[in-house]
Amino acid sequence: MDSPPLPPIVNEQSSDLEIFLAIQAQQVRALDLLYDRYSKLVYSTASAILNNVEEAEDVTQETFLRLWQRSEIYQPQRGSLSGFLITLTRSRSLDRVRSKAARQTKLQRIQTFADDVSDYNPPLEFVTLEERSSLVREALQQLSPGDRQLLETAYYEGLSQSEIAARDGIPIGTVKSRARQALKKLRTLLNPLV
Amino acid sequence: MTRPTPEPEPIDLVAGYVLNDLSPEEADRLQQALTETPSLRGEIAAFGEALALLPYGMPIVEPSAHLKSKILNAAAQSIRPPSPVLSNVVPIATARRRNWKQWIPAISTGIAAVAVTTLGLNQLQINRQSEQTAALQRQLDATKQELTNLRRELQANQNTIALLSQPDTQTYTLTGATPNPTNSRLAKARIIAKPGDRSVTLVAQDLPKLSNNQIYRLWAVAKPTAAPMYCGEFRQDASGTAQWTAPSAACTQNPSQLLITLDAPTDPTTSAGPLVMRSLS
Structure with a gap:
């Protein structure tokens, strides 16, 4: 029987994938490095949604420990580790907001878990965190203020298009169409990263 | 116009x-x-x-300085063996493992005892060794108790094991969407079924107990973007096991994802309540 491969030795220069493989091998040092790399981003995302220091720290802890304890939930061929951590953080934060407001999850929302993407390799790994921030800020500036706010409302407040339409007094069709166009533009502008 | x-x-x-x-x-x-x-x-x-x-x-903000050590300590406490998934065996007991760090006191005691012996204090060495022996005896007793518990649980899960031994049986691993409020642990479960067979077995750990006006419901997502399909409801027994018959054979026909939601027994089955667990898609 083949013996399992030795876990990689990781350091600050290791790629996200190497760090993830070491986390799979339960190396605490790898989690330490991952925390140094992404904790501010994860915490900032949770803070933006929850507006509460204690809850944002709870979500940050849950996010990192979830990956540590259930590393199989991240599949590298489906996307970047950064995107995975942020998506998990956002979803956990919004769950907290929603569980406060109304303990209800509709089918429309759980449909989106049925993702099926294979062999996706984003070039994010080759760009430093500072460069990512700079590229994203530049891209956001190229969206109109209204479109930018629309995307950010949907993202950080977790409002559905119909909720945004009702709140802002805009027809639902217009909200949907604007949000989709804004995301298409953002995707094009961020092409070097995705 | x-x-x-x-x-x-x-x-x-x-x-x-x-x-x-x-x-x-x-x-x-x-x-x-x-x-x-x-x-x-x-x-x-x-x-x-x-x-x-x-x-x-967006503007980046920093978490408090103690958060990192809190997370790393929790991680060190919960180190698990590598390659945890894709096993065809249903875990029938809470994972118990020994952390090498718990041996540190015994090892330190041993080293101290050797140093003291060189000074001629043999009695002290003997006392320390007795402490070590007592500690090891306690470990052994705990292990024996653990083994007894495992045997009991094994006995209670014979039906599940029989099902697993059939070659076409499929297992799906599900993880909790939020931690169990009583112990902060994430629920985990296996669903065991044969493709096209309506009989469904679930073995779960840390899945919160239901009150009388609650029920868990299983949903299968046949293909990505398809709406979840209602696949029956259940309550787990004291050992975390449940068996029921799904309303449709399509529920077990290699779904791309399985979801468990929390509902009231009177809720319509055309929409789902809050998500409790989901399989790895």
């Missing part, structure tokens, strides 16, 4: 999918488009990545 709304392009449907705003008709059209143009799946991933980059554009 009103102009007809133009049909959305597939790429608009991809954007709508990532924004979670597709109507059921649009979801069907996207499903069709994905069948005709498989490369669109890559676009779904790219749009998802683009959306997940949004936080890079």
Whole structure:
């Protein structure tokens, strides 16, 4: 029987994938490095949604420990580790907001878990965190203020298009169409990263 | 005069999918488009990545300094053996493992005892060794107790084991969406079923107990973007096991994902309550 491969030795220069493989091998040092790399981003995302220091720290802890304890939930061929951590953080934060407001999850929302993407390799790994921030800020500036706010409302407040339409007094069709166009533009502008 | 709304392009449907705003008709059209143009799946991933980059554009704030050590300590306490998934064996007991760190006191005691012996204090060495022996005896007793518990649980799970031994049986691993409020642990479960057979078995750990006006419901997602299909409801017994018959054989026909929600028994089965667990898709 083949013996399992030795876990990689990781350091600050290791790629996200190497760090993830070491986390799979339960190396605490790898989690330490991952925390140094992404904790501010994860915490900032949770803070933006929850507006509460204690809850944002709870979500940050849950996010990192979830990956540590259930590393199989991240599949590298489906996307970047950064995107995975942020998506998990956002979803956990919004769950907290929603569980406060109304303990209800509709089918429309759980449909989106049925993702099926294979062999996706984003070039994010080759760009430093500072460069990512700079590229994203530049891209956001190229969206109109209204479109930018629309995307950010949907993202950080977790409002559905119909909720945004009702709140802002805009027809639902217009909200949907604007949000989709804004995301298409953002995707094009961020092409070097995705 | 009103102009007809133009049909959305597939790429608009991809954007709508990532924004979670597709109507059921649009979801069907996207499903069709994905069948005709498989490369669109890559676009779904790219749009998802683009959306997940949004936080890079906002002001970054730092968590408090103690959070890191809190997380790393919790991680060190919960080290598990590598390659945890894709086992065909249902865990029938809470994982128990020994952390090498718990041996540190015994090892330190041993080293101290050797140093003291060189000074001629043999009695002290003997005392320390007795302490070590007592500690090891306690470990042995705990292990024996653990073994007894495992045997008991093994006995109680013979039916599940019999099912697992059948060659076409499939198992699905599900993890909790939120921690169990009583012990802060994430629920984990295996669903065991034979493709096309309506009989479903669930073995769960840390799945919160239900009150009288609550029930868990299983939903199967046949294909990505398809609506979840109701696959029966259950309550787990004291050992965390449940068995029931799904309303349709399609529920076990190699679904791409399984979901468990929390509902009231009187809720309609046309919509689901809060998500409790989901399988790895």
